[in-house]
Amino acid sequence: MNRRHCAAAAIALVCALAVLTAPVQAMAAPIPEPSPTAPPKPGKKSLEEVRQEIDTLYRKAGAATDAYNLAEEQTEKQSGEIVKLAKAIVDGQARIAELKNQAGAQAREQYRNGGLPPGAQLVLSDDPQLFLDGVNQVRQGQQASKQVLAELNRTQEDLETYTQDASLNWQKLETNRLKQAKAKKKINAQIEAAKKLESQLEKKELARLLKLEQEAEYTAQTAWLSSGALKDINREASASGKKAVAFATREIGKPYVWGAEGPDSYDCSGLTSQAWAAAKRPIPRTSQEQWRQLPRIDIKDMRPGDLIIYHSDASHVGMYVGDGAIVHSPRPGRNVTLAGAGSMRILGVVRPDK
Template sequence: MGPDKHAVRPGGRGILATAVTVVCAVTVLAAPGTAFAAPSPTPSPSASASAGASVTVPQDKDLEAVREKLDKLYHDAAVATDAYNAAEEATQKQSAEIVDLAKKIVKGQQKLDELKERAGRAAAAQYRTGGLPDSAQLILSDNPTQFLDGAGRVLQGQRATKALIRELTRTQQDLKQYAADAADQWNKLEAGRKAKAAAKKKIKQRITAAEKLESTLEKKQKERLAELEREAAYQAQTAWLDTGILDEIHTKASAAGKKAVAFATAQLGKPYVWGAEGPDSYDCSGLTSQAWASAGKPIPRTSEEQWKQLEHIDVADMRPGDLIIYYDDASHVAMYIGDGAIIQAPRPGRTVSIGGAGSMPILGVVRPDA
């Protein structure tokens, strides 16, 4: 729910109340463990149908189709995870901006009160002189010295009055703009909360469907499925290496790149958890963003923004520490570590591990410390 428009009156006490309300609300929203927490979603009929589509044990000949379906479900979950992370990052930024604006509103209201007090003192001084302005008293004076001294005071007083009026007007305008900006950021915060909740629901639906599908398999079928996954990755990696790409890649890691690789390597074996940024678990972009943060180079949180914002590098020019972005929708990212290998947080049910750089469709390569 956005701020009450009737409470945002520039120059009035409503602004101060708005500021206090905003600060309190954002403090609650940003509290660890409560930030935009959505209740565990109830799968929709379509999701339930999807999750329960394979209620009987698949035949061995159907395992390749099962693998492809699982790949799609986990890919969809990865896309939703990127959307969730982007919404989370945006809401954190908007919350900080709302708090900053609220502080400006409080400070501006205090300044406005001081200016009004000054104006009141000036009015009281005029009352004490019989209600005559300085210019009228000057005209009535017949003392030359008093006249000259008074002329200087009149000019100074006029300038001070104009300056006071200008400052009052500017402060009121600033307060009005701060209030409008706070309302705008609040609306964005609400939109981000809804986007985050929708992404969370989609992630859970896809992962639940994948887990239910895998639960229908017998032990030997699960082993065969894992073998099919390895074979698919191996074939893709072999095809990539057969292009002769490693003959062209000879670039050594930068100092920062070595630090990023060392951080990522230290996370090997930790579980994939969507939305996680460590230290005990990671999703794909959580791993890469934290690795580069440890190297002193903060980068965007999501794989999509890493692809959009970081400098693109030819695959043949990549070096350890560079990030490889996968799939046409930039839904997965891994860190290149050299010799045709990557470190990645693959998907739910897997751990941070080493894999082949060409084991998935490469969209491109980006360099955080270009």
């Protein structure tokens, strides 16, 4: 990005933050009345009802996307485990062959000595010094034989365990693949249903739909700010948090694509996980796992870089960037953008670098 684009992006960011953090009194100004529209025909849904239905469909697609991403993550893990186990099995088989060769060599040596065990050969010896030297050799040989047999048994047991583990991992892998396929089917169905609703709208209605979305977000953000939520939130980001915020804000304008984690597009948790990966703090891939695994903090203790988890099913996530704003990847058909931290129902806040 050249300096002119960087400057433009910085100005846009400052302007957006200024709107999001305006005093409550200013933000509490009456929301402009929607332009008059003809009353809906009998049996036809109002535009607001369509908006709510589309929002619900995309939220369900978001939840299914989390299920898909988690299954994909688990599939990759199981594949990695299977590769490791396969190598361990090959190494184990090679070691067993080596140990069997050692045991065979000892058996052949005994045969060459007339089939007599070493102890009997010593008893028959009439040289005292040879007898004493032989005693030590016999002990060493017996110890070596025991070690070979013991290691052979251990290696065979390990090999059986590796084989069982590999079989179990294959079963898990197939289970996760089925989960992925099921989640993908559900995602596509929800997104297609939402797109179908949007495709039935005229150009003016689509513009009005976007305005209704913005008004709903504005109303929720205003209510959140009016509650005094920002009163004690004035903490600075950690060094890692600053890097994560810098990464996420650089991606503003890139499109939402479900399952994407950059560099050209993102889903909501793809953006947050990649931002923290850039800060050298790997976190879970999905918003639901981020909510489940990362340390939770109170909203009043929030600082830039923290992740705000939304909706009761933890199906959406945004990164807090300060001054009451988040950067997030909203849904299909929308781009990574700034929004009010309170523009959606907050489930809680997690901190990747606590």
